[in-house]
Amino acid sequence: MVATIIDGKSFAEGLRTRIAGHVARLKAEHGITPGLAVVIVGHDPGSQVYVAQKAKQTVEVGMHSEKYELPETVSEAEVLALVKKLNADPAIHGILVQLPVPDHIDPKKIIGTIDPAKDVDCFTPASVGKLAIGLPGPVSCTPLGCLMLLRDNLGDLSGLHAVVVGRSNLVGKPIAQLLLRENCTVTIAHSRSKDLPGLVRQADIVIAAVGRPEMIKGDWIKPGATVIDVGINRIAAPERGEGKTRLLGDVEFASAKEVAGAITPVPGGVGPMTIACLLANTITTASLINGLVPPSDLTA
Numbered sequence: 001m002v003a004t005i006i007d008g009k010s011f012a013e014g015l016r017t018r019i020a021g022h023v024a025r026l027k028a029e030h031g032i033t034p035g036l037a038v039v040i041v042g043h044d045p046g047s048q049v050y051v052a053q054k055a056k057q058t059v060e061v062g063m064h065s066e067k068y069e070l071p072e073t074v075s076e077a078e079v080l081a082l083v084k085k086l087n088a089d090p091a092i093h094g095i096l097v098q099l100p101v102p103d104h105i106d107p108k109k110i111i112g113t114i115d116p117a118k119d120v121d122c123f124t125p126a127s128v129g130k131l132a133i134g135l136p137g138p139v140s141c142t143p144l145g146c147l148m149l150l151r152d153n154l155g156d157l158s159g160l161h162a163v164v165v166g167r168s169n170l171v172g173k174p175i176a177q178l179l180l181r182e183n184c185t186v187t188i189a190h191s192r193s194k195d196l197p198g199l200v201r202q203a204d205i206v207i208a209a210v211g212r213p214e215m216i217k218g219d220w221i222k223p224g225a226t227v228i229d230v231g232i233n234r235i236a237a238p239e240r241g242e243g244k245t246r247l248l249g250d251v252e253f254a255s256a257k258e259v260a261g262a263i264t265p266v267p268g269g270v271g272p273m274t275i276a277c278l279l280a281n282t283i284t285t286a287s288l289i290n291g292l293v294p295p296s297d298l299t300a
Contacts (some may be wrong), residue, residue: 003260006149012272019279022295023062033065034286036094037086041101042072046092051098057275076105085113094120101225120281131177136280139300143175145273146228153262158183162172164281165189166209171230175207178300208250218255226261230270
């Protein structure tokens with residue numbers, strides 16, 4: 001058996017096409033142009049590239065885009081003042097503060113200041129609570145992307161056993177909540193779990209979100225299981241030239257694809273879904289802020 005490769009890049013392109021259609025409909029029927037504001041503090045190279053892609057794709061689907069690049073030396077008070085200004089701006093329906101921020105700024109304080117109605121990254125306590133009890137609203141971008149890929153590949157997820165390796169607030173916990181909503185049996189495993197390979201071997205669905213390159217081996221995978229690899233680990237690749245790097249997932253792809261039924265590659269799997277789901281979340285918040293029902297094909 002050789003696994004089906006789940007093409008996140010292609011799915012994300014289709015998702016952006018659907019998003020553009022919903023943006024056009026909101027403009028035509030309601031006079032609403034969804035607006036996304038991204039705030040970046042300092043000059044982290046990875047964040048710069050990521051934010052530039054967000055801004056580009058926001059404009060491509062017809063949304064209103066604002067990008068605020070603040071110097072490394074900006075005070076916490078100035079960042080908080082900007083967030084409060086964006087909270088009050090009716091043209092903005094989604095606010096994202098790119099992490100990490102410099103050490104003199106408390107990220108929890110910044111995130112806690114974002115209006116929960118505009119929290120497209122779903123980091124505020126209100127957003128986390130809504131996810132836990134199933135209230136309408138956006139859900140974290142990467143977990144939403146994982147869920148969309150699973151639904152597209154498997155259809156009904158009811159009754160399947162999902163093992164989530166990783167318990168972060170960013171991915172592990174929210175994807176577990178989403179899979180419970182889908183009527184999966186969910187096990188959350190982590191670095192302290194006893195017999196981690198044995199736990200993973202029970203899974204119909206494996207979500208790898210632990211942040212360790214190729215930690216999960218092919219012989220850990222149940223034959224025919226669906227593997228969603230969230231890991232993006234940049235490692236040195238001297239064979240490509242001095243100073244070159246390459247990306248590896250949390251799953252040992254070469255061995256796992258010989259056993260799994262379907263698997264996401266790294267890169268080209270979950271990664272492209274994250275920005276597309278950020279745009280989807282902006283449609284969701286723009287709809288809810290204006291008393292409209294969000295499009296069902298963009299939500300969890």
